[in-house]
Amino acid sequence: xxxxKITISEVAREAGVSIATVSRVMQGRPSVSPDLAxxxxxxxxxxxxxxxxxxxxxxxxxxxxxxxxxxQLSNPYFHELIKAIGVGAxxxxxxxxxxxxxxxxxxxxxxxASLYAHADGVILCSPRMADDDLxxxxxxxxxxxxxxxxxxxxxxxxxACDMFSPMLDICRxxxxxxxxxxxxxxxxxxxxxxxxRWRAVQHSxxxxxxxxxxxxxxxxxxxxxxxxxxxxxxxxxxxxxxDLCAIGVLTRLREVGLQVPRDVSLTGFDDIPFSxxxxxxxxxxxxxxxxxxxxxxAMMRAVLADEAPPARVLATAEVVVRDSTGPAPASGIxxx
Amino acid sequence: xxxxKITISEVAREAGVSIATVSRVMQGRPSVSPDLAxxxxxxxxxxxxxxxxxxxxxxxxxxxxxxxxxxQLSNPYFHELIKAIGVGAxxxxxxxxxxxxxxxxxxxxxxxASLYAHADGVILCSPRMADDDLxxxxxxxxxxxxxxxxxxxxxxxxxACDMFSPMLDICRxxxxxxxxxxxxxxxxxxxxxxxxRWRAVQHSxxxxxxxxxxxxxxxxxxxxxxxxxxxxxxxxxxxxxxDLCAIGVLTRLREVGLQVPRDVSLTGFDDIPFSxxxxxxxxxxxxxxxxxxxxxxAMMRAVLADEAPPARVLATAEVVVRDSTGPAPASGIxxx
DNA sequence: TTGTATGCGTTATCAG
DNA sequence: CTGATAACGCATACAA
Numbered sequence: 146x147x148x149x150k151i152t153i154s155e156v157a158r159e160a161g162v163s164i165a166t167v168s169r170v171m172q173g174r175p176s177v178s179p180d181l182a183x184x185x186x187x188x189x190x191x192x193x194x195x196x197x198x199x200x201x202x203x204x205x206x207x208x209x210x211x212x213x214x215x216x217q218l219s220n221p222y223f224h225e226l227i228k229a230i231g232v233g234a235x236x237x238x239x240x241x242x243x244x245x246x247x248x249x250x251x252x253x254x255x256x257x258a259s260l261y262a263h264a265d266g267v268i269l270c271s272p273r274m275a276d277d278d279l280x281x282x283x284x285x286x287x288x289x290x291x292x293x294x295x296x297x298x299x300x301x302x303x304x305a306c307d308m309f310s311p312m313l314d315i316c317r318x319x320x321x322x323x324x325x326x327x328x329x330x331x332x333x334x335x336x337x338x339x340x341x342r343w344r345a346v347q348h349s350x351x352x353x354x355x356x357x358x359x360x361x362x363x364x365x366x367x368x369x370x371x372x373x374x375x376x377x378x379x380x381x382x383x384x385x386x387x388d389l390c391a392i393g394v395l396t397r398l399r400e401v402g403l404q405v406p407r408d409v410s411l412t413g414f415d416d417i418p419f420s421x422x423x424x425x426x427x428x429x430x431x432x433x434x435x436x437x438x439x440x441x442x443a444m445m446r447a448v449l450a451d452e453a454p455p456a457r458v459l460a461t462a463e464v465v466v467r468d469s470t471g472p473a474p475a476s477g478i479x480x481x
Numbered sequence: 482x483x484x485x486k487i488t489i490s491e492v493a494r495e496a497g498v499s500i501a502t503v504s505r506v507m508q509g510r511p512s513v514s515p516d517l518a519x520x521x522x523x524x525x526x527x528x529x530x531x532x533x534x535x536x537x538x539x540x541x542x543x544x545x546x547x548x549x550x551x552x553q554l555s556n557p558y559f560h561e562l563i564k565a566i567g568v569g570a571x572x573x574x575x576x577x578x579x580x581x582x583x584x585x586x587x588x589x590x591x592x593x594a595s596l597y598a599h600a601d602g603v604i605l606c607s608p609r610m611a612d613d614d615l616x617x618x619x620x621x622x623x624x625x626x627x628x629x630x631x632x633x634x635x636x637x638x639x640x641a642c643d644m645f646s647p648m649l650d651i652c653r654x655x656x657x658x659x660x661x662x663x664x665x666x667x668x669x670x671x672x673x674x675x676x677x678r679w680r681a682v683q684h685s686x687x688x689x690x691x692x693x694x695x696x697x698x699x700x701x702x703x704x705x706x707x708x709x710x711x712x713x714x715x716x717x718x719x720x721x722x723x724d725l726c727a728i729g730v731l732t733r734l735r736e737v738g739l740q741v742p743r744d745v746s747l748t749g750f751d752d753i754p755f756s757x758x759x760x761x762x763x764x765x766x767x768x769x770x771x772x773x774x775x776x777x778x779a780m781m782r783a784v785l786a787d788e789a790p791p792a793r794v795l796a797t798a799e800v801v802v803r804d805s806t807g808p809a810p811a812s813g814i815x816x817x
Numbered sequence: 818t819t820g821t822a823t824g825c826g827t828t829a830t831c832a833g
Numbered sequence: 834c835t836g837a838t839a840a841c842g843c844a845t846a847c848a849a
């Protein structure tokens with residue numbers, strides 16, 4: 146309720162006890178007589194005392210914080226994930242220190258290091274940095290976790306969703322609808338997630354698709370900007386790396402007079418909240434962020450307790466079919 | 482590059498100097514001979530030493546962090562604001578500790594206090610708590626700032642955007658387009674921002690409008706859920722508290738077979754990135770987050786330097802007319 | 818059950 | 834320019 150300048154010694158003096166006792170009371174240790182504890186608590190409350198996290202951290206060697214690094218907060222997917230992780234963190238009394246790299250791949254190592262300095266543990270979400278850098282960052286940092294990125298030698302440990310099979314499912318859907326030539330809008334250049342999705346699209350050749358690719362990016366603007374290049378390839382279906390990208394594509398398609406899915410089909414990935422509200426609503430794949438977050442925290446909790454990192458788990462995304470996909474146009478794409 | 486267990490004394494020992502010297506070097510003080518400084522720096526780098534923020538904090542009495550509390554991270558408006566503030570913070574070497582209350586008004590005081598314990602300064606964005614609580618939270622916390630909330634007696638100090646006149650502009654637009662009966666979708670119950678917007682809508686009576694109101698909320702789902710109640714009031718235009726809300730309304734309107742703006746007009750507020758990509762694109766008001774963020778940081782910087790808090794500044798939002806507004810239907814709304 | 822004393826990693830104030 | 838050393842606020846063995 147009040148300021149933060151009151152220290153433990155003032156409380157001790159005011160209550161007529163030693164700072165050790167106050168410390169014990171504040172930590173809720175049972176080894177203090179109920180009366181004394183009550184009195185101390187009373188004094189502390191009255192003075193508006195609250196322990197200094199830093200002093201406490203210095204003494205105990207832990208900060209009570211976990212750091213999280215994400216590529217971009219502007220993608221709803223990431224803060225939904227953060228939120229999901231936060232449920233468990235909150236429950237265990239941890240605060241989350243969130244940092245975004247804003248897709249500046251070169252900054253990731255520094256940001257991760259900085260996070261590690263402030264927190265007891267660090268979670269790297271979809272880091273884009275090269276395996277070498279990742280290895281270097283991991284070096285000597287036993288409490289580092291990795292989400293949605295599988296590194297070379299499994300370091301750092303972590304959890305990744307299976308992006309491959311749902312993307313293949315999307316392709317299968319497209320194939321059964323008569324599509325053949327499809328264009329993949331690539332997302333973040335060094336993203337493992339993006340690589341997996343593209344890998345799946347490539348595999349769709351086995352399904353009879355003819356997959357092409359244009360470089361876009363993990364944002365609305367990137368999707369918008371890459372659309373024309375994709376259309377030049379005369380596809381009947383467009384597969385965006387994620388929903389954000391797909392939303393940009395959708396707008397551009399409308400501008401050039403193409404109807405979705407009549408003239409061309411479009412899919413996203415992630416199932417962010419907005420995807421239900423585009424017109425047409427986006428066919429996409431839903432990553433179970435809640436479950437993923439739960440598992441990530443379980444893992445972090447184990448790591449924080451110096452337990453052996455549990456085996457890598459793979460959650461699975463599921464395809465959500467909505468209105469942006471349909472039968473391939475009989476006479477190919479009608480463009481211009 | 483490496484772990485965080487190396488302390489200043491190890492560097493000192495390895496370099497054959499005192500910890501005081503190492504400390505000076507790490508702080509970049511000029512009072513160290515260039516050669517020595519270079520050697521120390523070399524050793525530090527080699528050992529992978531990085532100063533402990535906690536120990537440093539304990540010694541200096543500052544954390545190098547500023548806390549930010551927002552109602553919800555799921556609203557792009559807020560993280561755009563956070564990002565804007567972050568530009569200045571980064572520049573001055575501060576880290577931001579972001580917490581969201583998730584619209585749990587009752588938790589705000591605790592969250593703010595917790596933030597204050599970890600940071601040198603705290604920024605409250607659109608806090609919803611009552612004036613009394615706000616006053617209590619402010620008590621004895623000289624480094625608290627408030628964004629988009631004007632409290633009773635100007636405490637805590639801060640910056641707020643003028644929401645009133647742009648909302649009145651929106652109403653004026655509607656009035657000139659022949660609308661008369663309009664319904665306002667109220668946002669967060671205890672939000673100053675929401676109150677200001679509604680106040681403006683009420684004032685639009687002077688423009689010839691007949692403003693009604695339904696309770697919704699600051700989210701897509703809230704807008705969606707409140708739409709039927711609003712339509713029951715037979716309006717020709719709907720004014721959502723913010724864009725998120727408007728997006729939900731739009732979807733529901735489509736479901737019940739109403740065309741925007743032919744059958745009914747719709748407006749949002751904030752101009753989040755998605756609003757350009759809805760169909761029709763949303764007429765809304767753009768809050769200059771970049772400028773706002775800049776000013777907020779300037780103010781925080783002053784506060785952190787113990788300077789007198791500069792006068793309260795008001796930025797101004799501007800109306801962005803897009804496709805969701807149009808002439809009122811001649812024969813009133815066609816519903817059902 | 819309670820108090821005393823030491824250490825946590827830095828900064829900063831003094832002396833040299 | 835450099836080196837001891839006393840804080841900083843707290844937790845915790847160790848004593849009592």
